[in-house]
Amino acid sequence: MKAAAQALAALLPVLATVLMVLYGFSATTARGEGARRFFLVLLLALHGALLACTWNLGGVFPLAHPAWILSGVAGALLLLYAITELTTRSAAGGAVAAGLALLLQTASAMVWPAVLPEVARQSSPFFAPHAIGLVFGVAALLLSGAYGLLWLLLWRSLRHGRFGLVFRMVPDLPGLTRMNRRAALFGFIATGIGLNTGIWWAHDAGRQFSYLNPEVLTMVVVWVLFGLLAFAGRLRFMSERRAAWSSALAAALALLALLFAVLPGGIPHGAE
C-alpha cells in the first residue's frame, strides 16, 4: 500500500504534464477532445486512489501532512475544472489548470514522506470539514485566479492588436468573467466553511487561536477578496478588469497561504 501510494505520487505529475500538453497543443478535434477527457478522468481517478491509499495507510483523514495537502489541492482543482468544463462546455483554462495541478503535484511528490509521519488522530468533528473546505476553497481560488489571468492576457492582446494564440484559444471576456465569478463564489463558500470550522476546531481542541497567524490572516484577506469577486456583478466599482486583477492577486495570496501551511514547521493545526 505504501509503495502504491508512492508510485501514484510520482506518476501524477507525469500525467499532469501530459494533460497540460494536450490542453495546450492538441487540435480542437473530437479525437483531441477525447484524449483530453480521458486523461482528465484518469488523473481524477488516480487522485481518488491516492487519497484512499493514504487514508488507509495513516488511518486518519489524509490531509494532515503537507504532501497530502498539496496533492489534495491539485486533485480538487482538477475536479472543479472538470465540473466547469462540463457545465460551460468550454476548455478555456484547461492548460493553466493542468499546469497548476502539475506544480502542486510535483511539490507534493518532492515532500512526500518516506516514512509514514506520526499523525495525531483528530477527534474533533470539525477537522474534516475544515480541511476539505480549505482544500477546495484554495483550489477554486486558484482556478478563479487562472481565469482572471487569462482575462488579463486576452485584454492585453486585444489592446495591443495581437491576435495570435491567446486570441484564438481563449474564449470571450464575458465568458471568462462568468467562469471566474463561479469559481470565486464556490471558493468563497468553501473557504468560509473551512475558516469557520477551523475556528470551532481550535476552540474544540482547547488551543490558542490568533488571526495574526500569517496563514490565517492571508486566508482571511483572500476570503474577503473573493467575496467581493463573487458579487462583483453587483458592485459598481468592480469592473471586469478590476475583478480579473483582484482574482489573480487573490490567487497568488492563496498560494502564499498554502505555502505557509506546508512549510516545514508550518503545520500549526494540521498535525499538532
Add this chain to the structure above:
Amino acid sequence: MAGASEIMLVGVSHAGTALAQRERCAVAATALSARCHELRAHTGARECCVISTCNRTEILLAGAPAGAPVLLREKMFDGIEGVHEYTGMEALFHLYRVSAGLESQVLGETQILAQLREAAASARTAGTLGEALAAALEGADKAGRRVRAETAIGEGTLSVARAAIQLALKVTGELSGRQAMVIGCGATGRLAARCLEEAGARKILCVNRTRSSAEELASEMCGTAHTLEELPGLLARADVVVVAVEAPEPVLRAAHFEHFPRRQHPLVLLDISVPRGVDPALREQRDLFLADMDDLETIVRGHRRGRRKAAEDAALILVAEVGKFEQRQALAVLKPRVVALVRRFEEVRAETLSTEAGRGDSARFSEMLTQRLLDEALQALRGGVREEGPGEDLLARYKSHIGES
C-alpha cells in the same frame, strides 16, 4: 484599342501602406468623378478611373504617356510609402485579383465588387471611362463573380464590417442585451448595422451628421435616430460603437470621454472608417477597446491562410478570364480587317461568278466552291485567334506576378 498593354495602375493598399498614410490619399465617394477628371488632365491619359475603398486607393489609366506614373505619384502619393505600380498584363492581373477579393484584407469579401462598379460609374459620369478601361473593369467584374461562384473563396467570408463585429464579440460576448451604436449611416454603416442585428443587437442607435439618413437607417433596423451633437450622452449608454464615417477629422475624440462614467464592461469602439473616425489617442483610455482597419488585417490573416486552396483555384479562373479579355481585345483589333477581307472575298466571288455566268452546272459548281472557300478562310482566321488563348505562358506570368515560382 490595344488590349492590356496600354493599361497601367498606380496605387496604395493595406498590404504595403499603413492606415495613417492610406487615409491621406483616400478619395471620398462623392469626389470620385471630379478626381478622375482632374487626374486624366494631369497625366495626359486617354482614360482614367479612381478606385478608393477602405483598403486601397488605386488609379487606373489607359493610353497614358510614359511619364504618367511619375506625375501620379507626385500628385496623389507624395511622401507615401509602399506605392505599387503595374503596367500591361501585370496591371490587369492585379485588377482581376482585386475584383476576386484576393487582394482584400478579408479574402474573398464581396463588397469590393460593388466598389469597383461604383468606381466605373463615377469614371463614366466624369467622361473618363473609355473602351479599354470599361472592358478591363467589366472583365474584372465577371472574373470576380466567377471566382466567388466556382470556388470556396466566398464561403463564410467576412466583410470588414463582419470581421469587426466578430472582434467585438470577443469583448462583449453575446450582443443580445447589449446596446449597439452605428456612427455614419452610409453603405458601410448600413452593412455594419445589419451585421450587428444579425449578431443579436436590438434597437441600434443610428447616429449621423444629418438626421434624415439616420432616420432612414433607424426605420430599417428598428433603431433610434440621432445626430452627432447627441453623441456625448449616447456613448455612456453604448456597449459597442461602430464608426463608419467619411470625414477628414475624427468624429470621436478624447473630449467625448472626459466625464465618461465608470462601467463594468469595456466599451468597444470599432473604427472602420478611412480616414479614421476615432482619435487613435483613445487607445490609451481605460476600459475602452479601440480597433481600426489595421487591427482587422491581423485578424483576417488566419482566415486568409485557410483559404489558400481556394485562392489557387481562383488563380486558374483569373488566368482564363484574363486570356478571354486578351482574345476579345485581339478580335476587336482584327474586326476591321476581317470586315475588309470579307468584302474583298465577296468581290472576288462576284467577279468569278460573272465570268462563269451561263455555263450551266459549271456555274452552280463555281458558286458552291467560292462560298466554301470563303467560309473556310473565315473559319481559319477565327480559329487562329481563339487558339491564342490562355496557356502555360499566361499562367506562368500570373504566378510571377503574385511572386510564386
